[in-house]
Each structure stands twice: as C-alpha cells, then as structure tokens.
Amino acid sequence: MTSIVLYCRPGFEKECGAEIQEKASWNEMYGYLELKKNQGLVFFHLHDAAHGEALIKTLPLKRLIFTRQWFVTLTDKIALPNYNRVEAIVEALGSEWQYDDLRMEMPDTNDGKELSKFCRKLAVPLRQGLRKAKILSGKKDSFNADQDGSVLHALFLSGQEVILGFSLAQNSSPHVMGIPRLKFPSQSPSRSTLKLDEAFLYFIPRDEWETRLTSGMNAVDLGSAPGGWTYQLVRRGMMVTAIDNGPMAESLMETGQVKHKMMDGFKYVPMKQNVYWLVCDMIEKPQRVAKLMSEWLLNGYCKEAIFNLKLPMKGRYSQVTNDLQTIKNAFNEHNVKYELYAKHLYYDREEITVHARLI
Numbered sequence: 074m075t076s077i078v079l080y081c082r083p084g085f086e087k088e089c090g091a092e093i094q095e096k097a098s099w100n101e102m103y104g105y106l107e108l109k110k111n112q113g114l115v116f117f118h119l120h121d122a123a124h125g126e127a128l129i130k131t132l133p134l135k136r137l138i139f140t141r142q143w144f145v146t147l148t149d150k151i152a153l154p155n156y157n158r159v160e161a162i163v164e165a166l167g168s169e170w171q172y173d174d175l176r177m178e179m180p181d182t183n184d185g186k187e188l189s190k191f192c193r194k195l196a197v198p199l200r201q202g203l204r205k206a207k208i209l210s211g212k213k214d215s216f217n218a219d220q221d222g223s224v225l226h227a228l229f230l231s232g233q234e235v236i237l238g239f240s241l242a243q244n245s246s247p248h249v250m251g252i253p254r255l256k257f258p259s260q261s262p263s264r265s266t267l268k269l270d271e272a273f274l275y276f277i278p279r280d281e282w283e284t285r286l287t288s289g290m291n292a293v294d295l296g297s298a299p300g301g302w303t304y305q306l307v308r309r310g311m312m313v314t315a316i317d318n319g320p321m322a323e324s325l326m327e328t329g330q331v332k333h334k335m336m337d338g339f340k341y342v343p344m345k346q347n348v349y350w351l352v353c354d355m356i357e358k359p360q361r362v363a364k365l366m367s368e369w370l371l372n373g374y375c376k377e378a379i380f381n382l383k384l385p386m387k388g389r390y391s392q393v394t395n396d397l398q399t400i401k402n403a404f405n406e407h408n409v410k411y412e413l414y415a416k417h418l419y420y421d422r423e424e425i426t427v428h429a430r431l432i
Contacts, residue, residue, distance in 0.1 A: 104117050159201075163203060172222075304325060353366065
C-alpha cells in the first residue's frame, strides 16, 4: 500500500494526522491514519496508490502547520540483515528510478538519537552503493533543493528495519527530518532566540534577506524581556523598540540599538509609521494576539510580522484553525491581499509561529 509518511513534533501526531487528512480530502484524496504516538511519525495510508505522488505535487508542504517533512513510501518495512545492509537496500529499490539526494532519517526520540550514530556510519557506504547502482545521481554537495528532482528517504526504525520513500525537492524540507540544527548564541539572554532565528530561516527566502532582513530597519518587539527575540533583530543590524514591563538584558541595551519602553504590549502604538518588522512572543490568549497582529498590519504600523500563538492542551488543531481564520477575516473585511503562513517549528513547543504581511 502506498502511504505518505509525515514527521512532526513528538506528541503532536494527532494534530499532524488531522491536518493531512483534511487537506487531502479537499483534493479528493482519501486514506486512513496510523499514528506512532510520541515518536513524531504519522502514516497516511492512501486508498489509491496514484494519490501519493499526486498529493505531494498538489499540496504545498508550507501549507501544513504541523508537518516538518514528508515522503511517499516506495516500500513497506524492509527487514535488514546484520551484514550487507547496503546490498539489501539497493535490491529493494530496483533500477527503475533515480534520485538526486539521500536522507538518512529516524524517529525523533531518545532511541532515535542512538540510532543516528548507526545511520551516520551507514550513510557513506550506502551513498556509494546507490551511486554505483545508478540509483543516486550527482554529489550531495552540488544538490540544490530549489532544482527539479527527487529525494530518496531512508527511515530507519531500527538497525534491522527501514522504510524507503521519496519526496520532491521543490516541495520538501531541505533539512533532514525537517529539523534545522541551530547553535544557541552565548550572547543571547534566553533560548527563545532560536525560535525567531528559525522563523526567519523558514519564512524568508535567502535571496530576499538583503531587502527584508537588513541593517538599518526599524523593528518592534512586543513582550520582549529579557530580549531573546530582540537579540535576533539586533544581530541583523536593526534598531529595536522593545516593549515589556520586565527588564531587558544589559548587553542588548549597551549596543545602542535598543529603546526599552516599560509598558503593556497591547497598549503600545508607534509614533511614526516607519516600522518594518513587528515580532511578538507574548504569553497571552492566542485570540488576543491574532487580533492585535491584524490591527498592526491593517493600520500600517508595520510591514511584516512574525508572532507566536500559544496552543491549548486539547483541541489544538481546531484552535489554531480558528485563530488563523480570525486574521484572515480581518484582512478580507478590508479587502487587502495578504500572505499568511503558520508552522509548528522545531524550536517551538506549545505554540505555533505565524508570518503575515500585506502584499
């Protein structure tokens, strides 16, 4: 049976499954779910085998909130021998198709972390074996995720079991399992800084950084203390107005790029309409934050916004859908064109990150 395997944050398999099933039904493609609880894996088993490739061509991965990465299965679970694993994988794939890159993957669990050591050792001989069999073409360091082509995925459930599949380069994450590995900067006052760093990497194309993420821009950080998100703006050369009743890190204030206003983020209004970026990671009801972000954009207080919406303990997918619809309704009422994306990023926990701008 052809299936789509989806990676998500462990504990969010239910939300990931509900979303892919709903989006697939919109495209008249149907199947049933198999959730691997707390393993960050969802299997969407399709009733029609032809719908596997059709769905990953039709549905943009960027439109899936809870899915980090996905692929269409080429095989069921393959039992691997203790020796000659490369030969077993090559034989299972056959010679019908050729792929441009290989991803060695495993569940995002503690056992998966141990398994990653095994995968690193196997990766080189497996690549060599696949190239020799002409199943894998080119070299990994010359592969560009923006080009046409397909990616071969090897999902190892253990050292003796693997599932093989493929994704389309232009509609899959460039990162293994959809996880960017970011280094925590020692100068940042909090680990929350990684959330905004990942958000910029995910939402803003690199070839547009010089116009949309450049020094000299004005930015506002609502709920800024102690400054994890402000740090990401400062390191990119922006001038930041930080809004929070709590204290900001002295290291940020000493840069001369930060003005700290001790007040409620819901009450602050910029005096001039020269703010490009608005960022917000306030611990508040998501409905309030969604409404506030819509108002900032519609009033012209900022050009682009990145913000987090906190998730409830239950009904998370329906709540996210409602929060995003609140923003869409506000934009539609004013008859404006907009860009709106949301993602449960790797460095998020019980929240999703949203990017919005009027176009």
